[in-house]
Amino acid sequence: xxxxxxxVPINFYRKVISPLKKPSCRYYPTCSQYALDAIxxxxxxxxxxxxxxxxxxxxxxxxxxxxxxxPNPKNSKV
Numbered sequence: 001x002x003x004x005x006x007x008v009p010i011n012f013y014r015k016v017i018s019p020l021k022k023p024s025c026r027y028y029p030t031c032s033q034y035a036l037d038a039i040x041x042x043x044x045x046x047x048x049x050x051x052x053x054x055x056x057x058x059x060x061x062x063x064x065x066x067x068x069x070x071p072n073p074k075n076s077k078v
Contacts, residue, residue, distance in 0.1 A: 002043070002044040002045075003039050003040070003043065003044050003047075005044075006039055006044040006047070006048060007036060007039060010032050010035050010036055010039075011036075013032055014032050014033075018032065025058070025064075026058060026062065026063070026064025026065075027054070027058065027064045027065065027066075027067050028065070028066050028067070029067075029068065031051065031054055031055050031058060034050075034051060034054050034067070034068075034069060035047065035048070035050075035051035035054075037068070037069040038050040038051050038054075038069045039051075041069050041071070041072045041075070042069075042072055050069065054067070
């Protein structure tokens with residue numbers, strides 16, 4: 001329930017606002033995709049915190065690059 005409601009504004013941004021802007025994300029996956037992935041992997045609260053930290057790192061002085069959501073050790077099958 002919480003995951004879905006937290007994802008609504010992110011999906012709105014991705015479908016409505018993002019296409020109107022020029023591509024400027026310095027990371028792969030994009031910050032919005034990272035947020036969705038983090039929410040799926042860690043839940044709404046921690047996923048949003050991880051996304052906020054990622055967005056804070058997005059500035060001209062950071063090189064960006066490949067930065068996926070780390071796997072949640074709680075979901076490990078080992």
